[in-house]
Structure formats: structure tokens, C-alpha cells
Amino acid sequence: xxxxxxxxxxxxxxxxxxxxxxxxxxxxxxxxxxxxxxxxxxxxxxxxxxxxxxxxxxxxxxxxxxxxxxxxxxxxxxxxxxxxxxxxxxxxxxxxxxxxxxxxxxxxxxxxxxxxxxxxxxxxxxxxxxxxxxxxxx
Amino acid sequence: xxxxxxxxxxxxxxxxxxxxxxxxxxxxxxxxxxxxxxxxxxxxxxxxxxxxxxxxxxxxxxxxxxxxxxxxxxxxxxxxxxxxxxxxxxxxxxxxxxxxxxxxxxxxxx
Numbered sequence: 222x223x224x225x226x227x228x229x230x231x232x233x234x235x236x237x238x239x240x241x242x243x244x245x246x247x248x249x250x251x252x253x254x255x256x257x258x259x260x261x262x263x264x265x266x267x268x269x270x271x272x273x274x275x276x277x278x279x280x281x282x283x284x285x286x287x288x289x290x291x292x293x294x295x296x297x298x299x300x301x302x303x304x305x306x307x308x309x310x311x312x313x314x315x316x317x318x319x320x321x322x323x324x325x326x327x328x329x330x331x332x333x334x335x336x337x338x339x340x341x342x343x344x345x346x347x348x349x350x351x352x353x354x355x356x357x358x359x
Numbered sequence: 360x361x362x363x364x365x366x367x368x369x370x371x372x373x374x375x376x377x378x379x380x381x382x383x384x385x386x387x388x389x390x391x392x393x394x395x396x397x398x399x400x401x402x403x404x405x406x407x408x409x410x411x412x413x414x415x416x417x418x419x420x421x422x423x424x425x426x427x428x429x430x431x432x433x434x435x436x437x438x439x440x441x442x443x444x445x446x447x448x449x450x451x452x453x454x455x456x457x458x459x460x461x462x463x464x465x466x467x468x469x
Contacts, residue, residue: 224434254439258437259387259405280406283409
């Protein structure tokens with residue numbers, strides 16, 4: 222797929238493909254595009270393959286922290302929407318019902334109501350607040 | 360963003376110099392080459408360089424765009440072009456002033 226010729230630049234490209242696999246699609250496309258251009262130009266001006274590999278190895282720590290930071294940022298943004306809380310509310314009711322029925326409690330509905338249902342109501346309230354806040358901002 | 364990392368300062372400095380020369384746009388590889396030439400450093404680590412460019416852009420000190428297809432010579436992958444924003448010079452000056460203040464390092468007290 223790439224027009225890279227040398228071993229060092231191919232290895233650096235392989236590393237880029239590997240760590241960006243964990244990044245969100247727009248970040249992944251951008252980083253890959255930038256690095257492909259960088260490696261291609263490095264080859265054109267005759268930078269030694271060993272130096273290219275060295276530059277990739279020395280930057281590996283930064284690459285990993287970059288992916289992690291992107292992921293954390295994305296997760297934080299996701300938690301500011303109502304969707305995860307609606308899903309969690311439904312899951313808490315299901316989990317409560319499931320676990321209580323397997324424990325053989327005769328009054329499982331009552332336990333779900335006091336535990337899982339209460340959690341679900343709280344989560345739905347939080348989802349509603351976030352939804353209204355997002356609507357207000359728009 | 361108050362105190363910038365040394366590499367962030369160097370990138371902004373290069374960007375401002377390019378702006379002054381009437382060629383405001385630069386790209387990752389050109390920054391690596393300039394740093395090598397000016398600072399006599401070895402090739403900047405890819406991960407460090409692109410993380411710094413990303414950070415500066417998120418801080419509003421750099422602006423970027425993909426190169427237009429018409430600008431690309433045949434066979435060359437397109438570049439991500441950066442240029443410094445209006446806030447860059449101020450941020451660089453602030454960062455330099457802060458790092459130059461002895462009180463920040465605790466030297467003034469001794």
C-alpha cells in the first residue's frame with residue numbers, strides 16, 4: 222500500500238499502523254497520513270534508514286501516550302452525553318433481575334425495585350439532565 | 360497553556376520565522392529538518408514531534424489543513440500543513456518570561 226522502500230521506514234510505518242489501530246478513525250487517518258508523508262520525504266532526501274528507525278523507536282513512548290490521551294478524551298466526551306447512562310440504567314435493571322432470580326429469592330421483584338431500579342432511576346435522571354443541558358446548549 | 364515545552368517553543372519559533380519570511384506554512388518533516396539544521400540535533404523522534412504539533416493545535420497556537428490535491432507533485436503523499444495562529448507569539452513570549460523568572464525555580468529565595 223505504501224511507496225516506502227527502506228527497511229527502517231517500513232518498520233516505522235508498521236509501528237504507526239499498529240499503534241494508530243487503537244486511535245479513533247479521524248485521528249488514525251490523520252496520524253497515518255502525516256507519518257507516511259514524513260517517511261516518504263525522509264527517503265527522498267536520503268536520510269539513513271537506521272536514523273528513521275531510531276526516530277520511530279525514540280518516539281514510541283509518545284505515540285502510546287498520544288493514543289491513550291485520545292482515548293481518554295473520547296471517553297470523557299462520551300460520558301457527557303445521555304446515551305451511556307440510559308444503557309447503564311437498562312443494564313442495572315436487567316442485572317438486578319437476573320442475579321436475584323438466580324439467587325432464588327422469592328421476592329426478586331421487590332429486591333430489584335429497591336436496588337437495581339433505584340440505580341436505574343438515578344441514572345435516567347442523570348441522562349435527562351445531560352440531555353436537557355445538551356439541548357439548552359444547541 | 361502557560362509554560363511550553365522546549366520543543367513546543369522551538370516549533371512556534373520556527374513557525375513565526377516562516378511567517379516573517381512570507382512562507383507561513385510548514386509541515387512535520389520540514390520542522391524536523393529545520394530543528395536538525397538550526398539546533399544541530401539528531402532527527403526528532405516522530406512520536407514526540409507529532410504529539411507536540413497536535414498539542415499546539417489543540418491549544419489554539421497552530422492551525423492546520425491538508426494540502427490541496429492541486430498543490431501535490433506526482434507521487435508524493437499529501438502533507439498536513441501548519442501555520443502559527445495569532446496567539447502564538449504572545450504564548451511564546453509568556454512562556455519564555457515564565458521560564459526566565461528565577462522565583463519560579465526557587466532560586467530567588469536562596
